[in-house]
Amino acid sequence: MDNLIFHIDVNSAFLSWEAVYRLHIRGETRDLRDIPSAVAGDVKKRHGIILARSTPAKKYGVRTGDTINDALKLCPDLVMVDPHYDLYEACSEAFMEILREFSPCVEQYSVDEAFCDMTGTVGLYGSAVVAATLMKDKIYKELGFTVNVGVSTNKILAKMASDFKKPNLVHTLFPEEIESKMWRLPVEELFFVGHATKRKLHNLGIRTIGELARTDLDILRSHLKKHGEVIYSFANGIDMSVVADEAPPNKGYGNSTTIAFDVDDGSTAKMVLLSLAEKVCTRLRADSAMARVVAVSIVDTYFRYSSHQMQLFSPSNITNEIHKVSCKLFDQLWDGSPIRQLGVHTSKIVRWSTEKQINLFDMNRYEKQAKLDIAVDTIREKYGDDSIIRAIFLDGPIYHMSGGISKEKHRPNYNDGIR
DSSP: OOOEEEEETTHHHHHHHHHHHHHTTTTSSOGGGGGGGGEEEOTTTTTOOOOEHHHHHHTOOOTTOOBHHHHHHHHHHHHEOOHHHHHHHHHHHHHHHHEEEEEHHHEEEEETEEEOOOOTTTTGGGSHHHHHHHHHHHHHHHHHHEEEEEEEEHHHHHHHHSSSSSSOOOOOGGGGIIIIIIITGGGSSSTTOHHHHHHHHHHHHHHHHHHHHHHHHHHHHHHHHHHHHHHHHHHHOOOOOOOSSSOOOOOOEEEEOOOOOOOOOOHHHHHHHHHHHHHHHHHHTTTTTTEEEEEEEETTTTOEEEEEEEEEEEOOOOHHHHHHHHHHHHHHOOOOOOOEEEEEEEEEEEESOOOOOOOOTTHHHHHHHHHHHHHHHHHHHHHHHHSOOOOTTTTTSSSSSSSOOHHHHSSSGGOOOOO
16 A cells, blocks of 8 residues: 655644634634734844735735835735744644544644654545545634645655645645646745755756756756755655654754844853853753754844854763853854854754763862752743843843743733734
8 A cells, every 4th residue: 555644734824823812712803814914023122024924915925034124015004913932832732633633643844734644544534635624624623723735645745735725725746646736836846945956956947846857867966966866856756754753853952042232242242142051951951962062153233144163072961061162162253243143052962971071170060060950950840941040140131041932922912912
């Protein structure tokens, strides 16, 4: 029996979830999905980009990732709402629970999309399309938002199918349908073909997925290296990956933050690095992981990006140790330009290591710091992140655990949520 894979994608997820909550929980009468609207960041904190937009907004040319100013130029009457990530997490969990009712093997690909291995289960429903339609309709009936479902024999074709006409539709893309349904599409619509790859392919005279599929593989290798092999396989509907219901372990942990003001002094920048190290190391310890490599990234006010990394003497998840290394990297990297964004990233991850190489002269200090960090994690887990804060952050402009989703975005404040 051939494999049967579904890819399920929520239509305009963040905006749909906001709309459903406002309609069915808050009792609002206006449906954000029916008007030009968007979920957008905070301009004052320089997070001012469009995170999701409605279909009417899309018709004005508003795109995800546009700045708020650019979006308003395209659509002056655009209604914008603040993001509320705790709501999105709850909607995502409910969405995944319904998928698990249909399949024993569900791979959550992102907060708003997933793969289901339906091999051997479709006989319960009659056909693949019937099963996909039942799944789609159950999500809408019970949760109030719509999804697209792509149906095929592997993950790449199922994902491509779910991106066909939206919203609230089921599409198939079986191997025998590749030429008629996929090859005619512009090459940039193929998964893994971004702007840079699109330009290279256009320079080679390749403008459709079909042209890519028929291109000599050696030509693609010579211009795109390994990536050329990947997109050639995808264009021909070849994908050997399987649906994995358990997420693979992280290969790296990192956080970055866009600062609400330009940072032009090293001491403030190092405070930001400390707040990022707090967040990154908390995540490492929560996963019983340590990092061998630490990197720091800087984006200045001219949007120039730079980064530098260093391998540690021994794997670590100690906040003070990661911060110390981050500061050293920062001093080597920073050219004095005003800073807009800072990041701390780790890689070469090892699971809780018993092979920690301890310096003879700081063995006691390391053990004390490790115990202190674990004690702080325990307190914060029980009483909240703000239950224990380093004194340097008190009454200051820098939040003590930067990066990721800020607490004001995590919990809804609907009193001033529409702009």
